[in-house]
Amino acid sequence: MSHAETHSHDHDHDHKPKGFVKRWLMTTNHKDIGTLYLIFSLTMFIFGGALAMIIRLELFQPGLQFVQPEFFNQLTTMHALIMVFGAVMPAFVGFANWMIPIMIGAPDMALPRMNNWSFWILPFAFTMLASTFFMDGGAPAAGWTLYPPLVLQGGHNLAFAVFAIHMLGISSIMGAINVIATIMNMRAPNMGYLKMPLFVWTWLITAFLLIAVMPVFAGAVTMLLTDHYFGTSFFNAAGGGDPVLFQHIFWFFGHPEVYIMILPSFGIISEIIPTFARKPLFGYVSMVYATAGIAFLSFIVWAHHMFSVGMPLGGELFFMYATFLISIPTGVKVFNWVSTMWKGSMTFETPMLWSIAFIILFTIGGFSGLMLAIAPADFQYHDTYFVVAHFHYVLVTGAVFAIIGGVYYWIPKWTGNMYSERLGKIHFWWSVISVNVLFFPQHFLGLAGMPRRIPDYSVQFANWNMWSSIGGFAFGLAQIFFCIIVWRTIKGKGTSKATDRVWEGAKGLEWFIPSPAPHHTFQDGAPVNDEHLAHVSSH
Amino acid sequence: MKKTVLKTALFAVLMFGFAFALIPLYDTFCEITGLNGKTSGQVEADLVKNQVIDENRKVIVQFDSSVNSELNWEFRPTEFEMEVIPGKFYHTEFYAKNLSNKDITGQATYSVTPAKASLYFNKTECFCFTKQTLKAHEEVKMPVTFIVDTKLANDVKIMTLSYTFFKLES
Numbered sequence: 001m002s003h004a005e006t007h008s009h010d011h012d013h014d015h016k017p018k019g020f021v022k023r024w025l026m027t028t029n030h031k032d033i034g035t036l037y038l039i040f041s042l043t044m045f046i047f048g049g050a051l052a053m054i055i056r057l058e059l060f061q062p063g064l065q066f067v068q069p070e071f072f073n074q075l076t077t078m079h080a081l082i083m084v085f086g087a088v089m090p091a092f093v094g095f096a097n098w099m100i101p102i103m104i105g106a107p108d109m110a111l112p113r114m115n116n117w118s119f120w121i122l123p124f125a126f127t128m129l130a131s132t133f134f135m136d137g138g139a140p141a142a143g144w145t146l147y148p149p150l151v152l153q154g155g156h157n158l159a160f161a162v163f164a165i166h167m168l169g170i171s172s173i174m175g176a177i178n179v180i181a182t183i184m185n186m187r188a189p190n191m192g193y194l195k196m197p198l199f200v201w202t203w204l205i206t207a208f209l210l211i212a213v214m215p216v217f218a219g220a221v222t223m224l225l226t227d228h229y230f231g232t233s234f235f236n237a238a239g240g241g242d243p244v245l246f247q248h249i250f251w252f253f254g255h256p257e258v259y260i261m262i263l264p265s266f267g268i269i270s271e272i273i274p275t276f277a278r279k280p281l282f283g284y285v286s287m288v289y290a291t292a293g294i295a296f297l298s299f300i301v302w303a304h305h306m307f308s309v310g311m312p313l314g315g316e317l318f319f320m321y322a323t324f325l326i327s328i329p330t331g332v333k334v335f336n337w338v339s340t341m342w343k344g345s346m347t348f349e350t351p352m353l354w355s356i357a358f359i360i361l362f363t364i365g366g367f368s369g370l371m372l373a374i375a376p377a378d379f380q381y382h383d384t385y386f387v388v389a390h391f392h393y394v395l396v397t398g399a400v401f402a403i404i405g406g407v408y409y410w411i412p413k414w415t416g417n418m419y420s421e422r423l424g425k426i427h428f429w430w431s432v433i434s435v436n437v438l439f440f441p442q443h444f445l446g447l448a449g450m451p452r453r454i455p456d457y458s459v460q461f462a463n464w465n466m467w468s469s470i471g472g473f474a475f476g477l478a479q480i481f482f483c484i485i486v487w488r489t490i491k492g493k494g495t496s497k498a499t500d501r502v503w504e505g506a507k508g509l510e511w512f513i514p515s516p517a518p519h520h521t522f523q524d525g526a527p528v529n530d531e532h533l534a535h536v537s538s539h
Numbered sequence: 540m541k542k543t544v545l546k547t548a549l550f551a552v553l554m555f556g557f558a559f560a561l562i563p564l565y566d567t568f569c570e571i572t573g574l575n576g577k578t579s580g581q582v583e584a585d586l587v588k589n590q591v592i593d594e595n596r597k598v599i600v601q602f603d604s605s606v607n608s609e610l611n612w613e614f615r616p617t618e619f620e621m622e623v624i625p626g627k628f629y630h631t632e633f634y635a636k637n638l639s640n641k642d643i644t645g646q647a648t649y650s651v652t653p654a655k656a657s658l659y660f661n662k663t664e665c666f667c668f669t670k671q672t673l674k675a676h677e678e679v680k681m682p683v684t685f686i687v688d689t690k691l692a693n694d695v696k697i698m699t700l701s702y703t704f705f706k707l708e709s
Contacts, residue, residue, distance in 0.1 A: 177547045181540055186540075211547055211554065214554075215555035216561075239705075245565055
């Protein structure tokens, strides 16, 4: 009801700025910036994926066929940096920009001008980072964790990588401040904190994680920079420093960072599951507390990434038990999603398929994480392909699946066109089968002792590597197919017009505005009634 | 709104500082707990007096040395292990030789394993506390005087003192 009044005002519809530069370069509109973030993320996803394809090509057979070890190390490093900071994080910021103002009934983000800046820093940062491929000595090759002293022995790519990371950090922090300011100050009347959609909640907590740890990462890489160029000895034992110190600072950032990449996924899944189960989310409040609990625990588990550096027994035990604790709030979430589906009137449209796959496959990644958390066992698993399998299950079949599911879920609202359900389902089954062929054998490789970050391996690993590569090529191709689906949906080819509601069981303010979402929404405020909201308890 | 933005921005700046604050925190933490093999610095000889010495208790102290690849020195302990009684002073020497044709200044860092023994390994004299300059082809014997505290846990039978020599940039 409210949208009918809000959007009958003529200023709502056709006030998009004219011309490419004004519309996109200088935009302060949260929807346009959200679109830019998502397109940028998809571009980086394909770029980072292309690097992974070269990695899998080289690993197809034992021996060195296509690339030299030096370049291989650059590939693994850049693949990770680009996927983490270029694909996954900007995708979530894109979702945040598009959906948070609409979901809480705000006309835009709190700081639109800064929002523009946050985005436009990114292409420059990544151009700088990618340019290192063409330098003497190539791109950074010490892994995305950038451990000294190895990273300090490379060339001047270090300076470029560090400044790129500074820029990404500034962008993320500004984005996070914007999200916090928006959520805390611009909620529509009657949108209390515990009435917010869970996606908004998970992003609020993620934003706090971002401003807490991105500066720490910036500090750590600054120390690398001064160690390399200005003769300081933060990590140089000769000058009284300690290389292990870097690992502590890095993982103090690094562990919350992996939750930055998964909490918004939890939010997206928590929006999709109730829609297609046609039931309100089970245990909404416990979901909020579980998210906050995971965020808190993320700060006290960092050294489980470095069990093998030579910690005393007390340290090993503390970080082991603290890590185990995380499975409790995470388990709360998984059981809540399953309970939401329990006895629901479920249908299996494409977003729902991705969400169910997320729950199952992310849980597999969670369990392999528990195995890695067992300190004595970790000495065997550390730096093997088992670790690679683990974090790809949580990041690809976790974060990326949630992102793709979210795109299918909201793209009708964004474009006004319904994507082709048939192509979407082909994309899903193609991806979900190939991704398991790609990553599941890596568990076996790791348990059998294959180290990570190597271009060549002993022949007993040949079979599973071949399967993994075949899965990898198939999965990569499926994402090109995804780009085609997105393109066809934007252009309205082979699609139907989306209704305002889009999904029969959809709840939430975004489904009460027209499809496609008009350029400006809720300019005059959004009168929010409980029937608009998905998670209000009285159902 | 302005308040939210200012508070969060300030928080971000503080966290940047926190990254640097982690360095002394980490150092202090390791020193207090003896983690990472950190021992306290030089101790005065009289600080460790008045200990009740159990003549029957024996601990083996092993000596280990390594030289950073950028330093063209030979460096090794003159004896590889000693049997010591906690609470008594012992003296040993390390041998170092400059293999190059230039004068070079180096400095050694040290650590003690197991970590829980490191708090109880006290040096009253050690070349590791100062810079060492060796003239071209000069050889020296470097003394270490130490005492193992009687408070050392009973299950520690063997401990290792390890030195690494690094080149100091001029």
